[in-house]
Amino acid sequence: MADEVLGKAIGERVRELRGRLYTQRQLAERAGVSVDLVRKLEQGIRNTASVASLHRLARALDVTLADLTGRASLPEHDQEEGVTALRFAVSGVDDLVGSSVVTAEPLPYQEAERTLTYLWDTYWAGRYDDLTALLPSALHSLRATVNAGNDLQRPPAAELLARGYWVAGCTLVHLKQSDAAFLAIRQAVEFAGEGTDPLLAATLRGSVAWQLLVSGRYAEAEALAIRTAEAVEPRGQVSLPELSAYGSLVLTAATAAARGRNGSRARNLLSESAQVADRMGADRDDYQTAFGPSQVAMQSVDVGVQTGEYGSALKAARTMPNEAAALPLASRARHLTDRALAHTRTGRHEQAANLVTAAERMAPDWARHQNLIKSVTRTCCVPRPRAHHDCAVPPSGSVCVRSSETRVPRGCHVGARHYPEGTDASGEPTRVG
Numbered sequence: 256m257a258d259e260v261l262g263k264a265i266g267e268r269v270r271e272l273r274g275r276l277y278t279q280r281q282l283a284e285r286a287g288v289s290v291d292l293v294r295k296l297e298q299g300i301r302n303t304a305s306v307a308s309l310h311r312l313a314r315a316l317d318v319t320l321a322d323l324t325g326r327a328s329l330p331e332h333d334q335e336e337g338v339t340a341l342r343f344a345v346s347g348v349d350d351l352v353g354s355s356v357v358t359a360e361p362l363p364y365q366e367a368e369r370t371l372t373y374l375w376d377t378y379w380a381g382r383y384d385d386l387t388a389l390l391p392s393a394l395h396s397l398r399a400t401v402n403a404g405n406d407l408q409r410p411p412a413a414e415l416l417a418r419g420y421w422v423a424g425c426t427l428v429h430l431k432q433s434d435a436a437f438l439a440i441r442q443a444v445e446f447a448g449e450g451t452d453p454l455l456a457a458t459l460r461g462s463v464a465w466q467l468l469v470s471g472r473y474a475e476a477e478a479l480a481i482r483t484a485e486a487v488e489p490r491g492q493v494s495l496p497e498l499s500a501y502g503s504l505v506l507t508a509a510t511a512a513a514r515g516r517n518g519s520r521a522r523n524l525l526s527e528s529a530q531v532a533d534r535m536g537a538d539r540d541d542y543q544t545a546f547g548p549s550q551v552a553m554q555s556v557d558v559g560v561q562t563g564e565y566g567s568a569l570k571a572a573r574t575m576p577n578e579a580a581a582l583p584l585a586s587r588a589r590h591l592t593d594r595a596l597a598h599t600r601t602g603r604h605e606q607a608a609n610l611v612t613a614a615e616r617m618a619p620d621w622a623r624h625q626n627l628i629k630s631v632t633r634t635c636c637v638p639r640p641r642a643h644h645d646c647a648v649p650p651s652g653s654v655c656v657r658s659s660e661t662r663v664p665r666g667c668h669v670g671a672r673h674y675p676e677g678t679d680a681s682g683e684p685t686r687v688g
Contacts, residue, residue, distance in 0.1 A: 266297040268323055272316040286315035305392045306370050307362050337387030338430055344391040345423050345439040349398060359395035361403040367415045370396075374422050375543050379583035381621025386426045394419050401446070414450035417443040421459060421543070428469055429624045437466055454500045457487045458542040461504045468511055477511035480504045496541040502531035503546040506554050513561035521558045525551065538581035548574075549581040553590045560593050568597040588618040592628050599631060607631065 273282050279297065283290040288308050295301040304312075313323040362370065370393055377385050397416040404412045424439030440463050447456040460483040467476035484504035489497045509524035529551045538547030552575040559568025572594050579587045591614040598607035611631055615622045622628050 266299050269293065269312065270297045272318060282315060286311040288312065305396065306389055307360060307366060307396050310366055310369050338432060340391045341387050341423060341427065342432060342435045344394040345420060345435055345442065347398060349402065359399040361400040362396050364411065367397060367400060371415065371418050378422050378426060379585055381585040381588065381618040383426050383429050383624055384620065390423050390426065394423060410450045413446040414452060414455060417446035417450065417455065417459065420446065421462060424466065428466060433470055440466055453487065454496055455542055457483050457500055457504065458544055461507050464507050464511065468514060473511045473515035477508045477515065480508035480511060484508065495535055495539060498531055498535050499539045499541045499546040502528045503544050505531065506550060509558060510554060513558040518562040521562065525555055525558060545582060545586065547581065548576050549579055553582060553586065556590065556593050560597055565597040565600045569594065584618050585621045588614040588621050592631060595631050596627065
């Protein structure tokens with residue numbers, strides 16, 4: 256029944272958008288897909304297609320991919336099966352066997368760009384389950400694009416594949432697949448090396464540093480971020496993307512220093528990154544990496560939390576421009592959760608609960624995969640005999656709610672939970688991606 260509903264949803268969209276403009280065959284020819292695919296989608300026999308084919312249909316119908324598919328029309332899959340497929344996709348052995356064991360169609364450059372844009376938008380929205388359905392076929396197609404390219408076409412195709420491995424690696428981190436995540440990002444670095452964009456290569460090394468942070472390798476993370484920053488340090492008149500890449504790397508080093516319990520070093524690096532952000536004058540998003548005054552404020556909160564300076568963390572939160580509107584959705588939600596943790600450690604129970612609720616409502620899919628948001632909630636809502644409070648203890652990952660209003664039950668205590676040296680409640684840095 257679920258397949259029929261999903262198939263009907265996308266089939267109806269295709270049929271309605273096609274309307275009286277095209278026959279099924281004309282649409283297929285215009286989109287460059289098989290008429291059999293169009294027919295099966297409209298009949299509900301198939302409920303989805305590859306990202307590349309969906310992009311072609313959307314372009315032929317002059318709509319966005321989101322308009323064509325709707326979120327409900329993403330492939331239905333068991334989450335564990337989806338993770339397994341993604342792990343398989345990032346561990347290809349095409350170079351060893353001489354060809355791909357998975358049949359995939361190369362993508363034109365512009366189509367590959369659109370696919371990557373959609374994947375990153377999905378990532379920054381915190382929809383990791385959706386990505387497990389989309390990424391495997393996208394990676395296979397991007398690899399086919401590299402393999403089909405000539406000497407002139409291969410470098411830009413390799414950079415596209417690097418970006419595909421990158422979003423896969425970042426997704427796998429949040430799915431707690433650290434080994435596959437690290438393999439994916441190392442592949443991304445390797446393919447970026449075949450390209451001609453030094454800032455992409457540098458940013459990817461920054462992502463490796465982030466993954467080292469996640470796995471608790473703080474000294475290595477800081478060393479890698481600093482070494483990479485020194486290689487791209489802007490001198491004289493430079494472009495804004497150069498400033499952004501450098502500032503982001505310095506900020507990553509600050510985060511690593513804080514987790515290594517070197518507070519003075521972390522604050523010095525924060526100060527340096529703030530100077531770069533001031534020089535830029537505004538927030539930017541280059542190479543899928545946000546940097547600017549908002550990112551500096553966000554990481555300042557994180558550093559304060561990591562070093563146990565919770566009052567300083569909350570003070571830094573007040574420097575956030577425009578209520579964090581410039582940050583990606585997942586980053587805004589994580590920032591709220593960091594602030595909630597600081598409130599729990601300073602006894603502000605109600606403020607912490609309100610912030611956790613806001614983060615969950617803002618990015619529910621992101622919240623389901625975050626240990627920090629669950630841990631903050633547990634410290635806020637500790638089970639007590641019902642005589643001591645008048646609301647039920649909520650399930651893990653939520654907060655006590657009455658009449659749609661967040662509240663903390665009487666008897667709840669906060670700030671009592673202890674975490675491993677150098678980590679927060681989740682073990683993950685605030686920066687995502």
